[in-house]
Amino acid sequence: MDAPARAIDLNADVGERPGDAGVADDEAIMAGVSSVNVACGFHAGDGETMHRVCEAAVRHHKAIGAHVSFLDREGFGRRDLKVEPALLRDQVTQQIAALQATAVVAGGHVRYVKPHGALYHRASVDPVHAQAVLEAVRDAIGATDAPLKLLAPAGSELLQAASARGVDAVAEGFADRAYRADGTLVPRGQEGALLAPEAALTQALTLADSGRYRSLCLHSDTPGAAALAVALRDRLIGAGYEIRPFA
Amino acid sequence: MDAPARAIDLNADVGERPGDAGVADDEAIMAGVSSVNVACGFHAGDGETMHRVCEAAVRHHKAIGAHVSFLDREGFGRRDLKVEPALLRDQVTQQIAALQATAVVAGGHVRYVKPHGALYHRASVDPVHAQAVLEAVRDAIGATDAPLKLLAPAGSELLQAASARGVDAVAEGFADRAYRADGTLVPRGQEGALLAPEAALTQALTLADSGRYRSLCLHSDTPGAAALAVALRDRLIGAGYEIRPFA
């Protein structure tokens, strides 16, 4: 009984590195997770990676998400750009549309949207940017077979504003990042910000058990990410969880 | 009577230069033409130019076309890249989808597709690339309120292959480029390749009168392009033509 309450999603970023090596890494990490955040060309990715990753996601039955970013290939989407809200809404719209069109060709559909990098942080705390993202997500609904969901930080402005805009948003936690007592993350660059694998496994279980998160994020750009993803999946299944896309 | 036979379209490229100066130039040339080929981010353009140009096109009642290109911002889409057909189809699909999503936000719709630069030349002569473009155009139909048309060189492989793929393609001529006796263009860089304004006006009328072309293209990146567009419009109207989008 109570199986739905025990379901959890694992998500990771893909489509950020060109060529065979990048796609091979992406497929490796797909073995562990249930949802993949696909770079849509604004911080990384291009037609080829988008298509190959969507094909692999369809083949492996993973949920496809649009990993939307500020337009910043030069800075990998990590620069906190000043972008007018109307332009930001357009840019998010374009990224979702481009990935949706690609996913359909590959036999799938975009199921959700997750902001990347600086946009993730900006939209989490800034209501104007949050609204621009939410409008783009909401208006993208018509082009797909079902409304798109949003993946957002637990407790964020973005998450709170979503329901007012009619967007179904889901909270995520970070398996491999250390949390402070107040529930915020230890900033990158500080001692201990990134958890060692065993600590990440333990924390993931704690986060899942808290019931606050529908999805847990694994960072895919660290050595050993694919192995960690599989270990995490095993640990959660061993604890009685079902790994299942939230969208 | 016979008004439909006297209708002709004028098209020009827009959305290729960032910022206020670029958009101002685009609006100036819109005064003369009936259709605008909007850069979709692959050779030029970004969310802002795409949106601003679409808004202006809606305001001025101009037909919006997706000016699709090889992925080549660095070379402005003029480099003849080797691209696998499946990737090319995806990339054309993505460009159409991104512009369509933007146009809808701006209150309009993409009506047609025109390849840009090296892709225009490649798809005109190479059946494999022509097919990739045509598949993307055909499969984009579902996302819009009507099938997309294709703008292609008169007599090209691309034009001939279109009907077999179920795509309605329209032939265009060049008002300001010199033609050789065999109907091909004098290559750029050769003496006399670009016509002076008065010669362009005369040639445009000849091309229109030939009945071979549904649309005439004006190059928008030469000094005086906007003035030439208006002069061309006046000359054609004076000769009994109606300037009307083909799509």
Add this chain to the structure above:
Amino acid sequence: MDAPARAIDLNADVGERPGDAGVADDEAIMAGVSSVNVACGFHAGDGETMHRVCEAAVRHHKAIGAHVSFLDREGFGRRDLKVEPALLRDQVTQQIAALQATAVVAGGHVRYVKPHGALYHRASVDPVHAQAVLEAVRDAIGATDAPLKLLAPAGSELLQAASARGVDAVAEGFADRAYRADGTLVPRGQEGALLAPEAALTQALTLADSGRYRSLCLHSDTPGAAALAVALRDRLIGAGYEIRPFA
């Protein structure tokens, strides 16, 4: 007598548009000015435009300046990025070095540096960014036959900080932009920010006569810029000025 006091420089931006049309426009504006600010690939420009513009500048005896920018091709260098000072110094260093190497192949030398767009504004008011730019300019000296100069806004932090860093900086004014009573520019986008040609000619003479400026900048991306440059040159020569590079 006193001829040196009557010398003035005219500068304009070049190398920002690819292809023949862009280079043709650049050559047209070179007829009027004495110094050209060459885009170095960070906001616009590439190997081809850099080389062609340097060749043209050598042929027409114009001073070559490095138009250095934040790394922001996507935003044309107009986005106010947050960049660590040490990185900014490196990026300015790289741009100068790349243009210097190109200029030498074309038979010339980089004579000065002018920040572009958002970097121009940022370095004008922010001492940390000003210092990063100045260190790059100063350290670039060794690679050339003479120290590089800096072109900076009159009254700016950047200009004031230069001498402390051992950089010879020169103040510029804007011929075609309206000034407020306090000597600052009317912001772009406000009514009357851009002067009409005749008003620009009059203002240029006033600025030159004030003795506060060694160089006057003309914006090259507005229609008619080349004609305005020549008219400005004529007006200044008619008033007894010699148009001469400051560097």
Add this chain to the structure above:
Amino acid sequence: MDAPARAIDLNADVGERPGDAGVADDEAIMAGVSSVNVACGFHAGDGETMHRVCEAAVRHHKAIGAHVSFLDREGFGRRDLKVEPALLRDQVTQQIAALQATAVVAGGHVRYVKPHGALYHRASVDPVHAQAVLEAVRDAIGATDAPLKLLAPAGSELLQAASARGVDAVAEGFADRAYRADGTLVPRGQEGALLAPEAALTQALTLADSGRYRSLCLHSDTPGAAALAVALRDRLIGAGYEIRPFA
């Protein structure tokens, strides 16, 4: 005695991934190799990665090489572009100059040049492109404390043409790629093109013992590359080799 004949260089690509994770991977692989090919911004890399990698190379006493590419960030330098030889020479010049300027700030010097990706293959077989690269390498000499060397495929056109141009070129082999009987590589994508770690170690020793190669290349974008580099270093040292930069 005969120590010099037993010296061999190991080289790997660095500076291709942004951010902390990319630099961390680069430092890991530096533990194994003696020379690093630094991306110069044309296929990957930017001011930050170039600087951080140069600093790390200086700290670890590794030789710095300019990994020069066609201008193709979008295609990671793997697209075989058609580039005019004069433009190609300029672009190679610019990349060397940008890296040289960065290396000097970081306390080092560029010692050699290695073409990347499609340019590596193109310049290896095409005398016109080979000459363009060689001219850029030769003319870059003046800016450094010693002539730059060139790293090129054994038996290539590029290698043969170098001496005629006064460039000291060195042959490299591939530790982790399978060779055919005629000495050419099994093409990527074919079965067995990439050697498993143990086979790579064995082959590296064979290549070193042949005396045909002054340097062996390890591909850094495969999982486990850093570990393989260290294992390779150990194996070669165990066999009596000294791992030493060729430049």
